[in-house]
Amino acid sequence: xxxxxxxxxxxxxxxxxxxxxxxxxxxxxxxxxxxxxxxxxxxxxxxxxxxxxxxxxxxxxxxxxxxxxxxxxxxxxxxxxxxxxxxxxxxxxxxxxxxxxxxxxxxxxxxxxxxxxxxxxxxxxxxxxxxxxxxxxxxxxxxxxxxxxxxxxxxxxxxxxxxxxxxxxxxxxxxxxxxxxxxxxxxxxxxxxxxxxxxxxxxxxxxxxxxxxxxxxxxxxxxxxxxxxxxxxxxxxxxxxxxxxxxxxxxxxxxxxxxxxxxxxxxxxxxxxxxxxxxxxxxxxxxxxxxxxxxxxxxxxxxxxxxxxxxxxxx
Ligand SMILES: Cc1ncc(COP(=O)(O)O)c(C=O)c1O
Numbered sequence: 001x002x003x004x005x006x007x008x009x010x011x012x013x014x015x016x017x018x019x020x021x022x023x024x025x026x027x028x029x030x031x032x033x034x035x036x037x038x039x040x041x042x043x044x045x046x047x048x049x050x051x052x053x054x055x056x057x058x059x060x061x062x063x064x065x066x067x068x069x070x071x072x073x074x075x076x077x078x079x080x081x082x083x084x085x086x087x088x089x090x091x092x093x094x095x096x097x098x099x100x101x102x103x104x105x106x107x108x109x110x111x112x113x114x115x116x117x118x119x120x121x122x123x124x125x126x127x128x129x130x131x132x133x134x135x136x137x138x139x140x141x142x143x144x145x146x147x148x149x150x151x152x153x154x155x156x157x158x159x160x161x162x163x164x165x166x167x168x169x170x171x172x173x174x175x176x177x178x179x180x181x182x183x184x185x186x187x188x189x190x191x192x193x194x195x196x197x198x199x200x201x202x203x204x205x206x207x208x209x210x211x212x213x214x215x216x217x218x219x220x221x222x223x224x225x226x227x228x229x230x231x232x233x234x235x236x237x238x239x240x241x242x243x244x245x246x247x248x249x250x251x252x253x254x255x256x257x258x259x260x261x262x263x264x265x266x267x268x269x270x271x272x273x274x275x276x277x278x279x280x281x282x283x284x285x286x287x288x289x290x291x292x293x294x295x296x297x298x299x300x301x302x303x304x305x306x307x308x309x310x311x312x313x314x315x
Contacts, residue, residue: 015168018176019183023131023152026165028063030127030148031098033175043070043095045087045124047102049080049275050268051261059131059152060102061265070095071267078274079221081109084118091122099124101146103133105260105284106232107222112145125172131155132232134164135196140228147172153183155232157190158290195289196230202287202296203231209300210236215307217241221282233258233284241310243281249306250283255299258284 020026031044044064050073052058064071072095075086082101091099099119101110112128119126128146130137134156137144147169153162162183167173203225210220217240225231238246243259250257264279285299 011170014170015166016170016173017184018165018167018178019180020163020165020178021161021180022059022154023129023150023163023165024059024063025179026163027060027127027150028066029176030150030165030172031063031067031069033177034172035097035125035174037069037097041095041097043072044098044100045090045096046071046073046100047076047080047082048073048268048272049076049102049104049261049278050265051279052263052265053261058265060100060129061267069097072096073268073271075272076275078278079109080104080107080278082115084111084114087115088118091118091124094122096122096124098127100127100129102129102131103136105222105235106130106133106136106230108133108136108140108143108226108229112143116145125169133230135192135199135230136228138192139196139230143228144168153187157187157195159183159186162186198289198291199230199232199287200225202291202293203234205293205296206234206285206287206300209296213300213304215304217311218307221278231287233260234287235260235282235284237278237281238283238307239281241307242312243283245310246303246306247283249310250302253302253306255302256286258286260284 018026020029050058050060072090074090075083077083101115116126125148126146127148127150128144129150131150131152132155134151137149149166149168151164153159153164207220210218217238219237219239221235221237247257247259259282261279
């Protein structure tokens, strides 16, 4: 046939997806059952902002530690985008098989094509951590350029667990195995556009309220939502109030704020004053699809009161 009646090749546009109970389980599968490392080049290069909690451990770092590979960190800018110069410097050591770029909060503020040029130049595999960015990546596929994309499904959908690893470069598949193929049906049972729109709407509503009231000591980390970005949370920095106490007050008042990441992993501490400050002062508003917009005024009022109460003369 010159032109077949239907598609026949099977590999056009194909990016095999593997499903797990969590993103970290998928990352562990890649690091331990994926391509065998070269002797002096087994390393994983990671961004300098990685957290830990007693309850959850470190979703990013635990699989790296468990793989017993060497690791190091590259620097990030204040908006948590990749410092490309520092990434290039680190890659020049020739120690890394994998480079991880995290799309913090689902924000697409790093030019992934530039990162890919740098990783290709040294033959490293680019892993795009989209744990917070499932919807950003589905809405804006052109922003992704990794060989592999890692997703945390339970952070984006109302699911109790779930992770997905998509191999855009199928040559990286060796002995990796899906452990939760049932989750594919779950993910396909949702309207991704509707959820994306709700998340963007909630972000815009909270952002507008925060800008309107514009407090000293409350800085929007993500001032503008670009077209195609779908937020996981809305992060702000609290420079005057005690962040931990504001967090406690808000949750006690019934508003599910989080702090990503309140505590850096020990390995990433003491390297960058800006990153330390972010970890100390960040607090994240919920913008997920189940936020009732009628409750946003009360959320903002409670936040203002908590910031006021917990500023302790610092403002
Ligand atoms: C950026 C990032 N990547 C990966 C993970 C791991 O996600 P999961 O809880 O699905 O293992 C987390 C959360 O722990 C995360 O914040």
